[in-house]
Amino acid sequence: MSHSDDLIRLSAAELAGRLGRGEVSSVEATQAHLDRIAAVDGAVHAFLHVNAEGALRAAAEVDRARAAGESLGELAGVPIAIKDVLVTEGMPSTSGSKILEGWIPPYDATPVRKVREAGLVPLGKTNMDEFAMGSSTEHSAYGPTHNPWDLDRIPGGSGGGSAASVAAFEAPLALGSDTGGSIRQPAHVTGTVGVKPTYGAVSRYGSIALASSLDQIGPVTRTVLDAALLQDVIAGHDPHDSTSIAEPWPSMAEAVRRADVQGLRIGVVKELDTDGFQTGVRQRFHESLELLERNGAEIVEVEAPNFEHAIAAYYLILPAEASSNLAKFDSVRFGLRVTPQGGGTVEQVMAASREAGFGPEVKRRIILGTYALSAGYYDAYYGSAQKVRTLVQRDFDQAFAKVDVLATPTAPTTAFKLGEKLDDPLAMYLNDIATIPANLAGVPGISLPAGLAPEDGLPVGIQFLAPARQDARLYNVGGALERLLEAEWGGPLLAKAPDLSTHELTATEEGAL
């Protein structure tokens, strides 16, 4: 194993340790990841933009600061990939849409500013379903991302690019956004870790809004500790986001380091433990629970009768909010402008620009949202969906009165084939059946690898959910389960992923360092 191959396979925490001890420079670590991207991203397509020059400059600055003895954050010098939903100074930000092709924002999103201030090194922007609408990245205007476990399969979505980038060892860390599962479901299908923090834990300032009452930014990583370290960097109050939670947060990394499930009460949601989930997904889910039980956790069944209405409520609330949020793409201040033949009024220019700039799923949801909000239907649809939201919250309240955390499989199936569900929106929407309730209620959730499904050899995730503001409980149970499973497997699950080097386009660059 060459030096650079070794560097890309380290966790962020391990790499940070080596950087801190001066065993490796940030420039070396960054170059190793850029080389990996050059070698495998032609096949994976996790990135929409790679900023090699900017990354090496940022890395050199961290190396200089370290040499000068300046005080640095724990993850300083570690590379990170950024989902294209977050605006970034100096890097194009498209949210996977043609309507924003080439747009370079004049400011950084708060989570981006925070990772830069902590000395992390942004490598580039990752692929996603257009405006985060989708579960497969197939709705990206720039072509799909491929799952590193099987390049013919979906990497999940909307944050398939971020998940695939860490799964393919192109970055140790990535930022994602989760509106109905866009961090957790990609983690499930790529054998990685994804966390949706409590709503308001991480600022949404500079996150190109999909549904403002559901969106949350969070970490995408290969280990639970790395997710915790990243959440510690990006969480916290931001005056630029009026929905940002003002109270301070405990260290999530501490929760992982002290992880212990002795006496922890884990509730299994009965409604999400059914035949509707693939056999191997359920099998790994129950094996994980048994492992936790043997190590002192108490497993009980809980009921959440209103979860079955969550998808329906979500597909009214999300399009309603999205149709309003996406009105800003009006061809006036930024983004695409298309003028009809022979000119036109501003309304005609707007309509032509939006027709040309939006893809089919975005149009579908804008029209659906406009319908759900229109006079005469508002109470029946949007109003009723908001009531379901109350009922889902009550289910969570009742469950958390009995248990500390809830457990579910993260998604119904392992990664499906690209194209398989593209023409059936309702089938696609079902991917998020287990992840949507958390967004409706604002509670935090984590997905971490639970093994490979025996029937197809593809990764399976397990999801834990905690009460609002109790994100540390997720890191406790996630950190404990990861340790127990890796002891059984003899290493991380991703060690079993196929070697992408057979797809390398420029193998001669290997070992260039």
Add this chain to the structure above:
Amino acid sequence: MPEISAEQVAHLANLARIALTEEEIAHLTTELGQIMQAVEQVNQVATPDVPPTSHPIPMQNVFRADVVTDDVLTPEQALSGAPERDGDRFVVSAILGEEQ
């Protein structure tokens, strides 16, 4: 639930300012019907006694002093992505058409 017609979809597209093609309208009319059928189950449980929730975390409105801080965009930054500009102004097409 009322059937969704092509005329309705065309009207919604006009409200949403998207110049959909006839083909897109036809396709969306079928799909919207199917999706609305799937989601109208919310009415089964949304009884009058259940209060609606608009926001996941209960919050008070947030106020700040009405002063310009030093972290606002400059005119140059604000105009940096404009499709068309004239000095410090965005240029837009005519608001009214000839027949108006």
